Amino acid sequence: MEPLLCAQGLVAGYGPSPVLQGVDLTVRAGELWAVLGPNGTGKSTLLRGVLGVLPWTRGSVRLLGRERPEWPPRALAQHVAWVPQTFEPAEGFSGLELVLMGRSPHLGLWGLTSERDVALARAVLEELDVGYLADRPGEALSGGERRMLLLARGLVQQPSLLLLDEPTAFLDVAHQVGALARVRARVEAGLGAVAVLHDVNLAAAFATHVVLLRDGRVLAQGPVEAVLERERLEALYGLPMETALAPSGVRLFAPRAR
Structure with a gap:
């Protein structure tokens, strides 16, 4: 292989x-x-x-x-997905929106997410036991919560x-x-x-x-x-x-x- x-x-x-x-x-x-x-x-x-x-x-x-x-x-x-050590600006985005950024390489010309993309992101959040972060505003996230969202973003990239x-x-x-x-x-x-x-x-x-x-x-x-x-x-x-x-x-x- x-x-x-x-x-x-x-x-x-x-x-x-x-x-x-x-x-x-x-x-x-x-x-x-x-x-x-x-x-x-x-x-x-x-x-x-x-x-x-x-x-x-x-x-x-x-x-x-x-x-x-x-x-x-x-x-x-x-x-190839990359989960970095350092945090990126999260203000102005919800937890779900931050995770959905991982779908960007798979989106079409207009870069619009589908219902399937949203369902996949929510499923990964639930898989990591942080589904409650979907609606959390970025400015209200702790360091640990941001870390979990970075991992979710990498996994949703498939x-x-x-x-x-x-x-x-x-x-x-x-x-x-x-x-x-x-x-x-x-x-x-x-x-x-x-x-x-x-x-x-x-x-x-x-x-x-x-x-x-x-x-x-x-x-x-x-x-x-x-x-x-x-x-x-x-x-x-x-x-x-x-x-x-x-x-x-x-x-x-x-x-x-x-």
Whole structure:
């Protein structure tokens, strides 16, 4: 099966000093990759480079079997959805209207949404357990509520590949779990996804694969159960870690008190 994403030898950054130092990453349908690493190590840069928002200086990126520079923006947006880390202005829009922006790549010449588009947006809001936000004005949204609407906007886009930059930021524990559970359910139905995360335990619970980035280089990557080991996490974050096995069989990790 053709990978949804294939990045090879990616070198990218801001100004003369690259942040990424030759990163390889291949993502297939049915895989949820978590990107873990210290602050400033290139996690968001990786996603921006893949999208072409941040030009890379060396390497290559293929999306759905096609070189990234060959994709027209509208066609790319019909297949790849981006859930950014930062918020965009929401004032003047309702929650439903913000989510419906995700349908833009699929609309006709006049850019008018149909009853089907509205029904799809409402269904995604209900799926994420935030249907009550449909009529909430943008200026009345909390940070967590905006985060959930950004995720809903990405899902309503109906992509083949979903790229999420810190999708659990600003969310309480219940919504962190709920959001990643819905993404994982979509992945099991054939979606491919890459999520920048800071919580190792969320990665262990929901991701199928993980890539560990440190100083712009891949420290390790592969299936979660093979990569998430105490020694690797200690090398990744530069601090001692404790690990335990939950009754469910999921391994738990925590920094060791000094």
